[in-house]
Amino acid sequence: MKLFAVLLLFIGNSFAEEFHFSSINFLTEQEVGRIVLPQIYSELGIVISITPLPAQRAQLSATSGVSDGEIMRIFSYGIENPTTIRVPTPYYxxxxxxxxxxxxxxxxxxxxxxxxxxxxxxxxxxxxxxxxxxxxxxxxxxxxxxxxxxxxxxxxxxxxxxxxxxxxxxxxxxxxxxxxxxxxxxTFDLYHYIHLDHKHLVPIVDAKIIEMTKNGKLTKIVNAAEQKTLLSKYQTNE
CATH class of the missing domain: 3.40.190.10 (Periplasmic binding protein-like II)
Structure with a gap:
């Protein structure tokens, strides 16, 4: 808890800024992530927006710094794209x-x-x-x-x-x-990636994911997001 408080103080006013991330369009797991990740950031008092793009465009946007990162990718993405930093704890x-x-x-x-x-x-x-x-x-x-x-x-x-x-x-x-x-x-764990320009966010977001995993809140949010995504697809095609 002390580390978390110190990190919050270190970031200071940067939390007033809104962050923008890319996702891959037309993939169900990414649609789930578009629901879950904003709620993780909301727990930190941070507002984020997400733009779905074709996979290669999402990657280019994140690695070039046009966006502030990608909402979810597998582990090897971070090895292949050193301008992004992997939040160490997966959330999906x-x-x-x-x-x-x-x-x-x-x-x-x-x-x-x-x-x-x-x-x-x-x-x-x-x-x-x-x-x-x-x-x-x-x-x-x-x-x-x-x-x-x-x-x-x-x-x-x-x-x-x-x-x-x-x-x-x-x-x-x-x-x-x-x-x-x-x-x-x-089977692959999915991680959130943040551009180097905003590396200060990585330990804060990671600590929140760990906390929400331990207290069961993340599981509830993920389950609700899956149901919402599936229901939305069913209703769209009825």
Whole structure:
């Protein structure tokens, strides 16, 4: 508690400033983050705004300092982008899952099995980039909707995305022939990234995430955000 108080005093009047972050558009986990992260900052008395962008534009905005960072990315993002600082404690997670046509004889039990198939993924998304690194039969598309349509039409064998994101896309499209494999290929913690210009925020935000994790408040906020995101998608497509 003493450290937290000292840090607050150190920042001083900078909390009066509003911070602006980027997110990746059209991804369910990012929509959850757009609800959760402002509430974490609100606990600190800080107002933030978030602009959804295509993944590569979100990254460029954050790393160049046009925005003050990104709301959530996997661990390796911080290694690849040294102008941003990773808030050490994750506040969400994602699963990398393969989606296939149910009538095709496709067996994927681990990431190495992907090499046998033609894979579609969303352009610029780090977790699917990592899992397909070195694979020759990979195509990038602009959205999860597009990659699911590619599988349904037989133009690719596999669509790779976050589990919940893929399931929501299938719901939106009303597709019955595309299914998720039983076991995710990987699970990644998701971290908030802040541009170097605002590195003073990192320990403050991290301390708040730890506090909210321990007292159970973060879990409640995440659960409510997931429900709100899913309900919003259902209502949009009814």
């Amino acid at each position: 997670y994602l699963e990398t899952t393969a989606f296939v046509h149910k009538d095709k004889d496709i067996v994927i039990e681990n990431k190495d099995h992907l090499e046998k198939y033609f894979v579609a993924k969303v352009r610029g998304v780090k977790h699917t980039n990592r899992i397909t690194e070195g694979h020759s039969q990979v195509i990038d598309m602009n959205s999860t909707i597009e990659i699911m349509r590619m599988v349904d039409s037989g133009r690719v064998d596999v669509a790779l995305t976050n589990t919940i994101d893929g399931l929501m896309a299938l719901k939106e499209l009303g597709l019955k022939n595309v299914i998720a494999i039983k076991k995710p290929l990987a």
